Amino acid sequence: MRFQAYTVLGGGLAVMLLAGCAASRLPLPPVGVSLQPGKFVQEYYLAPGFAPEQPTYALGPFTVENSRGVGPGNFIPLLQEELTRAWKANGLKLAGKQPTCRLAATIHRISISGRGWRFIKGRISASLTASGVITCRGRIVFAFVDRLSLSSPVNPGPPAPGETELLLRSLSRELAHHLLNELLLHRLTAEARYKSANTLSSSRGRLLAVVIR
Numbered sequence: 001m002r003f004q005a006y007t008v009l010g011g012g013l014a015v016m017l018l019a020g021c022a023a024s025r026l027p028l029p030p031v032g033v034s035l036q037p038g039k040f041v042q043e044y045y046l047a048p049g050f051a052p053e054q055p056t057y058a059l060g061p062f063t064v065e066n067s068r069g070v071g072p073g074n075f076i077p078l079l080q081e082e083l084t085r086a087w088k089a090n091g092l093k094l095a096g097k098q099p100t101c102r103l104a105a106t107i108h109r110i111s112i113s114g115r116g117w118r119f120i121k122g123r124i125s126a127s128l129t130a131s132g133v134i135t136c137r138g139r140i141v142f143a144f145v146d147r148l149s150l151s152s153p154v155n156p157g158p159p160a161p162g163e164t165e166l167l168l169r170s171l172s173r174e175l176a177h178h179l180l181n182e183l184l185l186h187r188l189t190a191e192a193r194y195k196s197a198n199t200l201s202s203s204r205g206r207l208l209a210v211v212i213r
Contacts, residue, residue: 030133033143040181041146050141052183055100056093057134059083062105069112070126070168078165079107079172086176090184101141105132110171112164125151126167130175134183146178 035043062079064072083103087094110128127149134142152167 030140030143033140035143035145038144038182040178040185041144043145044182045140045143046183046186047141053092055136056095057087058095058099058102059087060104062107064107064110066109067111070110070164075107075110075168075172078169079175082169082172082176086180090180101134101136103132103134105130123152124163124167125149126171128171128175142183144179144182146175148174148178150174
């Protein structure tokens with residue numbers, strides 16, 4: 001009996017470990033796209049020559065594959081709202097009809113945890129794994145994979161009104177910021193590196209000219 005009980009426990013532990021490993025994997029990139037580590041998102045792809053400030057955009061569709069502790073219908077509207085706000089704040093153009101480009105994203109996993117210990121720990125946590133693409137006339141010009149986790153402010157006792165919604169809104173806002181920072185600042189950081197390299201080369205050239213003289 002002891003051996004059987006140990007076997008069942010060991011099997012259950014193995015299943016839990018395998019599930020944890022599966023949950024830690026990032027989603028596969030779109031076919032034909034090679035992702036690289038990003039500064040703001042986990043991984044990304046940006047097509048050479050793509051200028052994100054030029055086209056008009058449509059945002060969506062957005063889908064949820066797996067959720068725990070939160071309904072997809074509660075999160076998707078918040079994500080749509082925060083992306084729209086971030087798009088406009090950064091001067092990107094939205095078009096209701098005939099957009100040049102479209103952002104589509106999949107929330108592979110989203111969860112709210114800590115509710116059972118909320119009264120003691122004083123906070124709850126939210127996490128998600130997401131991927132998405134921007135396509136322009138059928139061509140992928142930007143792709144990303146990201147993983148985020150946030151916790152509510154510590155406040156022991158009963159939960160504050162709207163605590164879960166505020167945390168989900170913060171999570172969606174953070175995803176929008178990560179996405180747009182990678183999309184818009186990548187070219188600026190690349191140009192800065194290029195100018196830095198040019199300045200260094202010019203300085204070496206001037207130094208060499210002085211030595212020769």
